[in-house]
Amino acid sequence: MSYDFKTSEAKWQQRWEEAKIFEAQDDFSKPKFYGLVEFPYPSGAGMHVGHIKAYSGLEVISRKRRMEGYNVLFPIGFDAFGLPTENSAIKFNTHPRILTDKNIEKFTSQLKRVGFSFDWTRTIDTTDEDYYRWTQHIFLEMFKHGLVFRDTALVNYCPHCKVVLSNEDSQGGKCDICHSDIVQKSKDVWYLRITKYADRLLTGLESVDYLPQIKQQQVNWIGKSTGAFVNFSVKGGEEGETLRIYTTRPDTLFGVTFMVIAPEHPMIEKYRDQIKNIAELDAYKEECAKKTEFQRTQLVKEKTGVRIDGICGINPVNGKEIPIYIADYVMMGYGTGAIMAVPAHDERDYDFAKKFGIDIIEVIKGGNIEEAAYTGDGDMVNSDFLNGFTNKKDSIKKMIEVLEEKGIGEEGVQYKMKDWAFNRQRYWGEPIPIVHCAKCGMVAVPEEELPLRLPEVENFEPGEGGESPLAKIDSFVNCKCPQCGGDAKRETDTMPQWAGSSWYFLRYIDPKNDKALADPEKLNYWMPVDWYNGGMEHVTRHMIYSRFWHKFLFDIGEVNTDEPYAKRTAQGLILGPDGEKMSKSRGNTVDPNEVIDGFGADVLRTYILFMGDYGAATPWSDSSVKGCKRFIDRIADLVGMVNGEGATPALESAFHRTVKKVTEDIENMKFNTAIAAMMTLLNQIYEVKTLTKDELYTFIRILCPFAPHVAEEINEQLGNSDLLSLAQWPTWDEAKCKDDVIEIVVQINGKIRARLNIAADAEAADAIALAKEQPAVQEAVNGKTVVKELYVKGKLVNIVVK
């Protein structure tokens, strides 16, 4: 019989809300659990099933934690600043505030229909001025602590969105939002000095429990390398002029036959007059500037460059004169923008040397430098005092000693991570609370003037040159300098979308506080986040940014933990039924509302967790949803089979095993096998067609985190007046998980020849003796020599014969 999920689900959602059972208590005496999911961007399209999957993991865990007696904080909010809303506001000629409110309302009602146990009293919205007031506060603190700076730089610019994008937002040379091609543009840019925290972001990973692939991605993103800086004298330059390079292999210094500097390297400007072929260099530079960084890095095959005529470098270890080239395979943004080239042992330098006919000197044995660069390890040769070194660690160490002794270089560290370009020329973001004063320079807006509100504007279109729409609002722009009181102008750029999400988990702890971003006592109790789940796409950007902010807040004493997240996991994508990534354009999306309408929230929740490994991408299947529908309906019918109290002998061990399995599987996010175990138990109950009240009560408690509505409904039918969502999580008896008599297999040389029933705790000798009595075994052993006899308790007997 199909149960009436529509009435039931609405009823229980209302009762939970009335009873306030999912509201976290600031009762510091209780053990706490802070479960965090990545808050959604409230788009106009509404939620998709991927959102449901992203929240369902910690939903189950949070519900279980409550039943285990924890004080649980499981909040939700909205990360609502950003381009899509602004763009559709422009398109529909409305205000992003109106759209945002509408979208949040839509998301809220959808989330509530699923029955998520979020604490709705702590909801936050990053576009709320009471929220972004604190985002601005953190920015100002960073500004005061020297972590904010401004620089002119070649930036990634999206001509379609008319915004400057960070490297992170323009991966692959495409705009993250509209996927247009990015162009390079020179602009004044705000930066956050995240590189100052690079090493701590790296070492901090040792103290947290993130999935290994998440840690690995962060390590790669930070991209630490160790090596040395070496100063090459420049012949033709000023007295004492040096060209500083960074290398990870200083021990190959004797193999250096040329140097390369980036086209933007300042040395070219400095020696314009000395350089004889400056026109040629200028032409090359112009050619490079036309290419986007993406194009530059795409041209892997063919090396280009121009030799600088008029100055050259001097190898500091042997005094040899070497030519200097400019080439775009060297980037200004990494290291010093200059390299020493060792063509024998670097593929890029090798290609370049071959093309330009430069000498190639072997310094590491092991390859054939006539044919290709040798990048492996080997004995050092042609290297003076390094000759005879066989180990790269030792030779690098020795070279650094010599460099430091002679004062021509030193050990050094480099990171691939760059400083964070922290501004957008758009309206729908947090205004940067800085005033530009002709006399005082950049001045922080005083704390008491926060929030610095977004002004009302008629027109959100960005300016043609990439100016912020705010720049057109005179009443916003013109102001007095907080320091000298003179006329000044406000900064008109806004913060990037990543700002609001870099600290939101702190605000949930104390969302209404108007004195601080959160009360220190409450922070002390709730932080760190015990378990954070989200998408793999956020493990580098959002996670590294928020860890950076958190470490900064820790340094200035505003939070009590160095790391914000104790544990981090990630869910896999839900693919379309065709196995492809879901997208509107492909037409393979699934609307969660339709599933709830047709089958109920419990079925949707159960299916999403049952469909496959939580961490893996899995295609959606409409027909498989029906399997979960049957599961829920069959559970609803169990009430009619209840007969008596205590335990049903035929089911007793099955119950203990299932409770154990479900309990353990939830902790490991193996929701699919937890549900499979409950299905197996259900099948076993249907075989005997009877169970006791106590057993059903146990069943619905382990079911509750997955399908809470039907579980509550059954609980009520059992005559219990307390809400099941607050019931105690069941325990199991390890001894009762196992049967007394079990079936084991008998193998001959690893092949199964017989099966036998035996006491679970039987001794090896008895088991082997019993195995040998089996006719099939006797036949197989007959006439052969028994070499070995093995007994694996509870599993098998294996007899090895010859």
Place this chain on the structure above:
RNA sequence: GCCGGUGUGGCGGAAUUGGCAGACGCAAGGGACUUAAAAUCCCUCGGUGGCAACAUCGUACCGGUUCGAGCCCGGUCACCGGCACCA
């Protein structure tokens, strides 16, 4: 190119981490109930051979370790994700 991951029936996926491969679910086929359909219930369901018990092959491919390998080791191929002239 580098880093990470994956490869198991018609499909989604299990396999206590070296011990009965295919749990659980879907789809499919057969049957029951029904005037009929849906729903529900029962049976079958990796390949080959056999009426059958059973035999035999089988976890991308090749090889190895082991009494025993989907799992460990060496090599190959394919696909997915991330990074990428990072010195």
